[in-house]
Each structure stands twice: as C-alpha cells, then as structure tokens.
Amino acid sequence: MLAVENPANGQRITTVPDAGPADVDKAVRAAVGAWPAWRVTDRHAALMSCAAVVEEAAPVLAPVLTEEQGKPLREAEAEFTRAAARFRYFAGLRIEPRVVGQAEVHRRPLGPVAAITPWNFPVQLAVAKLAPAFAAGNTVVLKPSPHTPLTTLHLGRMLAEVLPPGVLTVLTGQDPLGEHLVTHPGIRKINFTGSVATGKHVAAAAAADLKRLTLELGGNDPAIILPCADTALLAEKLFWSAFANCGQICMAIKRVYAVGSAYDGVVEALAALATEVVVGDGRTPGTRIGPVNNRPQYDRVIGLTEEARSDGARLVTGGRLDGPGYFFAPAILAEAHDGMRVVTEEQFGPVLPIVRCSTVDEAVGLANATKFGLCGSVWGTDEERAADVAMRLEGGTVWVNEHLAMSLDEPFAGSKWSGLGVSGGVWGIEGNTEPFVVHRPAGAR
Template sequence: MAVKRLLIDGRLVETGRTFSSLNPATGEVLGEAPDATVADAEAAVEAARRAFDTTRWATDREFRVKCLNQLYQALNKHKEDLRELTIAEVGAPRVSTHGAGLDEPIELVRYYADLVAGLPETEELGEIEVRGQRHRRWVEKLPAGVVTAITAYNYPTQLALAKLAPALAAGCTVVLKGAPDTPLITLALGELIASDTEIPPGVVNVLTSSEIAVGEVLTTHPGVDMVTFTGSTPTGRKIMAAASETVKKVFLELGGKSAMIVLDDADFGLAAMVASFTICSHSGQGCAITSRMLVPRAHHDAIVEQVAAMLGQVRYGDPSDADNYMGPLISERQRDKVDAMVKRAVEAGATLVTGGEKVDPGYYYKPTLLSNVDPSSEVAQEEVFGPVLAVIPFDDDDDAVRIANDSIYGLSGGVYGADQERALSVARRIRTGTIGVNGGAWFAPDAPFGGFKQSGIGREMGVAGLEEFQERKTLAVVVA
C-alpha cells in the first residue's frame, strides 16, 4: 500500500519519517503513515487560522453547503475502497461497515449539508423599551473559529465525520488528527477533500502522528479556538486541563460503562441475545456498548446460562469474511489490557463462565462472560474496551438504578421489561445521555449523542452537534 500524505494548507505532503499501521487481524504491517512533527502541527493550525480569518468560508453558507455535498459524493464514489481499508486497518467486521463503521457516517455529511441550508442564521428576541426608546434585539449564530478535532481508533470515519461535517457546516476551519492505531483511513479522507472538493486550502487539514507533542500543540496553540476530542476519560481530563490555559471551548466525547438492566418481567432470552451480540460488536470496542448486565438476583444463574449459550454462537475471525460477526482487538497492547483486567476480576471473586482467552494469529480475544460481579470492583467500574460482559445481580428496581448510576460514567444504557411504562420509569432514572428501552434504537444523524458526568461535555450529531461549533452574538439597534 502506497504511503499516504498529510493535508496541510491545501497540499498533500509527505514527511521525512513514517510509522507503521498494522492489520489487527494478522499483526502484519498494512502500510506506512506520515509521522507529523510539531512544525507540521503548527503549520496546520496557522493554515486553518488564515483560512478562517481571510477567506469566505466562515461567511458563505451556500458555498459551504456546495462543498459538503461534493464531499458526500466523493465519499460515496470511493465507498468500496474505504470499506476495504476500514476492514483491514480497523479490524472492523464487514457487516459493521454497512452501519456505524462506514455507511452511516457518510450520511452525516449530507445531513449537515441539508440541515445548515435550512436553518435560520438569526433568532429574533423582539423589542424592548429602555429609557423611552424602542430597541430591536436579535441573536446571530456564528462559527466558533479554528477547531482541532482529535479522534479515537475504534470508529475512525464516524468520529472524524461527526466532528468534521458539523464544524464545516457551521463555518469553522479544522485540523483533524487521526488516531495512531488507524491513521490510513483518516488520511484517505484528507486525500478525498483535496482531490474531489472545492474546499479552500487551509479549511481542512489532516494529520497523523506518533508524537504526543503534536497533540499538545493542537490543544494549547493560541490560534485554536476550540478542541473536540473523542477517546478515553483520562486523556480527556488532560486535554481539558491543557485547553484551559487559553480558555478554549472544549467538546469531549469520552468513556462509558453502560448498564443493561433486565427487569424481572423481561423476556430473558431476548435480553441474553441482545447482551451477547452487543458486547461482541466490534469486539467490545465501543464507548456506548452495554458492558454491565444487571439481572434480578433470583434469576441470575438462569440468565447467565442463556448468555453463555448465546456467546458460544458468536462467530469471530477474519473481519473480511462476511460470515464473521466479531473481528480482532486493535492491538496486542489492547488485548493484553483486556486479558489482565479479566484475570484481576477472577482474582477479585468474579466467576469466569466462558472466554478469557487470547486467539492467535492477530489480536483476537474470545467473547468473555463474568458472573457474580461485585458492582464496586474494577471490571464493573472501569472501561474494558473488549468483548467482556460483567453480570451483576440486583434486588429490586431501586437497587438496579443505584448500581447503574454508581459510576463515574453516564453515556448510554438499556432497560428490558414487559411493562413498558415501568421500564421507561427506570430508564428515566438512569443518568446517561442516551438509553434504549426494549431495544429502542437511538443512534441516527439527527439524534444528539453524548454523556453525563465523566463521559464527556457536549453532544455530537443532531442540531445540538451543529450548535457545539457555533457561538452566539446578541445585537441590538435603536428603532424609535
């Protein structure tokens, strides 16, 4: 695979050094990515600053819509190439690329092009009388400015476009930094922007780097107005602290430890199936995945037996094979982390029902079920980011709510029960940004996504996702 290039100030550029991207299904080198330096990061920020301050991008909404539609067409034109790259670099099973792995993120671009084209740019507040004069007041929605967008490895196209599309629609300019584990797919987006759209030089800049210092530039540079980051909560805390030095606007989409609550009147077989296939979705590498299954204490053993049977039916292996539902973890480092957490959970008293094994070659880990998990234990409190489901017993509805909310996270969750009103009542008490009842699907371009507590600040997607990249200016004139 040819070495891809950075996009800086409208030019596709190579650097004097590269780093390898590995295929997680084999552990072999897939390709080389340019290893951006601090100087490259500074050049990208300066280009974005210049494009925002001196071009028509921030003020010409019609032109922005045109360019977003060009990007949408380009993504669809090259979709199959992007699909194969996503499978090879991310380890995403083919089936997932027809959803959140690729196809659904592409639709975000069209959604925001259509949304911004139809939204009013001003909000009238009406007139007031002050000292005998009438004053007309209104609010104008303006772009936040230069945005640095830093993404994680698990869904690189979704995470990039969920930031890029609304930021561009709002009139911002962007420096996008891809995750070191999945640089090639992010660089491919930059190449499409450069070759297939009229987006002006500097409006979008795309970097990949193995240097921590590059991320530090992007979060502290005085030319940056806003930082948006998706990744772990510990890293999010550091970014928030770094951005505070220049009081940047910060938008964080961080970790989760979401709970699926199975009430005593639920269809246990259905809940077991959903829990099993959800935890194996992209090998558990999803921040909103329900990795805690809360079950009635009296039915704990029966439900665990059903979940174990379902996990045994999950096909895993080569992600390019359409028959496989689960692929590998992203790296040996991540697999070692998952395996170590499982071992510590067993040492702490949890029961290993099935799984808990590495599978070679590649970075595969068997679907894993832990039962009788203490809700205060590490595996119940910390994000594993692997195919590991922790089953926790509860006594009644109040106990289930207490356990679900006993977390620093508050991203997502689910409730299952035959009495929908009761299930909804429980769901409303869970402090999370999204939640599904009896399998209700909330994920869509128009639905705001984000979390409470240490799961983040702000919302992606929907109108709220656009507003994150806007500032409001209140104006007034004397009319009489």
C-alpha cells in the same frame, strides 16, 4: 514514519507520516487563512460533495479500514454509509437567527477546530466532527488515532480535493502531536473523543487559551434487566449492544444488572450466543467479531478478565484465543460484583460482567454509583415500568428494550466524567458556534 499494524495478525501494513510541531503550525496556518472565505460561503454544495466522496471511497477504503481496525468488512462499509448520511444531514441543516425583543441572536462560527478521533470508529467519528464544524463555517485540522491513521489519511486527502485549500488537513502521528495541536494559538475549539484521562489532559491544555471544548469521553454503560423480562427474547439485542465492534464502543453495554429471577436466564442466553458467534479476521466472510484493535487494549481486556476470575467471577464462556492477532472470544462473566475493576471501570472490549441484584432499587443504585454517565438501558416486558426505571438512570441517553440506537438529529452528550458539550443535530452546529447579538432600535424593523 509511523507504522500501521493489522490487529488480525500483528503484522505491519505500511507507514504514514509522523507529524511534528512544524507540520501542526503549517496546517493551522492554512486553516486560519481559509476561514474568512469559508465562513461566508454557502457550504451546502461542499458538504453534499463530501457525502459523494465518502460513498465513492467506500469500496476502496472499507477493506483498508477492516485491515487496520479489525472490524468485519460489513461493519466497515456501514461506517462509510453512516458518514455519508451525516454529511448530507448537516448539508441541509440551517440555524436561523432568533428574534428576542429588539435583538437578533445569530450564531457565528468559532474559527479553526482541532478534531481528535479514537481508533474504534475512525471514519464515523471523524465525520461526526467534520460535518457540523463545516456546516457551522469552521475549518478543521483532524488528527486520527495513531492506531488507525491510514483510512482517515486517505479519506482526508480525497475530501480536501472537493473543499477549498486549508479547510481540511489531516495530520497523522503519535504523541505529543495531539498536545501540539491542542495548544496551538490558532486553534479556537477542540473536539475530542477518547478516554477520560486523556480528555482531562486535553481540557487542562486548552484552558490556558480558553479554547472551546467538546469532549466525548468514556462510558461504563449499565443495562438493568427487570424480573419481568423475557430473557430469550431480548438476548440477541442485548448481546450485540455489548459486543458489536468487539465491545469497542463508548456507548455499548459494559455491565449488566439482572434483578431476581432474570439472572439465570440472562447468563444462559448470552452465553449461548457468545459460544456460537464467529470470531476471526474481519476480511473473512462469516466473521461477526474481529480482533481487539491493539496490543495495549488486548492486554487490558485479558488482565481485567483474569483479575475478575481471581476475585470470584465465573467465566461462563469466552476468553483469549491462541494464534497470531489480538483475538478474544466474547466473555460472559457470571457472579461479578461491583468491587471488581471489570465492573467499575470501562473495559472497552469483548467481556461482559453480569451482576446479580435482589431489587430494582439495588440495581439502579449500583448503576448510578460511578463517575461515568454516558448511556444506559432498561429491559423488561412491562415497558411503562421499564421506562420509569430508565428515568432514574444518570446519563445522557437511556433506552428501553434496546441500546445503541440513535438518529442523526438527536443530541448526544455525557454527564459526570463522560464528557462536556453536545454533539448531534442542531446542537452539533451550535457547539461549533458562539452567539452574536445585534440590537436594533425600536421600530427599525
């Protein structure tokens, strides 16, 4: 059995099954067996039922999510709200055949999909994989992170009750469970969200069987603050774009490049917010930032912060908090520079380095000088100028005067090492299908 821990106190909550190769084989065989009927079913009603299940589960499972993941209860509830909306969105999305000359181009489902999710958004990211896969006509075997398996396991059992047998199976466990799933010959596509290192391993393991891939990998998202920016006005948006979910969001701001006169104002404004924010147990009313989810990540955040300080960065506010649990007050690191690991690597936690830049060109160059390419943002009162600068950033999504905002019907993809494939909207369904072309004789229509 696999133990589930509460990051607010380090205590064990319960245990869940630790699945092995035999469990993987059973789940994949069930998915293979269910696929022929599922792919030709009108799936609208099933996805709408899934949405209703998610909404009904929220009052019971949101506290469970908070307990195992650490996030404040209102953020856990928001995950369920977003997940239900995603099921409804994909229930109404259809991909019609396209006519190209005498050919009809259809989209056909791939078959059984392996969905592997991380610990930062267990519900939201699970449904982000399930909904388009189901809508396309695929069956799914879902493996949540071993750090946050409990909510997903409960929700998966509830969803399975409104789906045909074998369409969804949730397998919990630790490594090498993911590898057994990725390499199983019955799986035709892998949809993985996680680190770059693990994503590369998944891609290599999947290559032997030429499985299709969607990899949503890490981001080291830059925010450029232009000299014209009103730092007092933008500070709150900027702060929560970096520190929501305790900084544990792949598309959150991870590094700030403040140009010229904007620097001092940004440091001061962010530090003021960081000092005031309430850090604590996510189940306690008033908590705005919960603990880091797990010990390895907590130790990494501490290590990167201390290393930066040793290399000349100034810790304006924040840092490790005493007591049980993995609590780390949001840290603002002034005088950071691009040689520090906290700048060049994705810290994935509540610490934000701020780099002083003399020119916009310098900021853009530093922002792009990375193997990551997920998201980025530019902030300034002159929105046209900010938009021009944003167009120079290398990434899948950029914003002007905001960050993290994203609708269900737009594509989400990373460039460079931040991923392969596309999620979201019609692209999310197409990524779960392959083209099938039918040629008809001239005059047959």
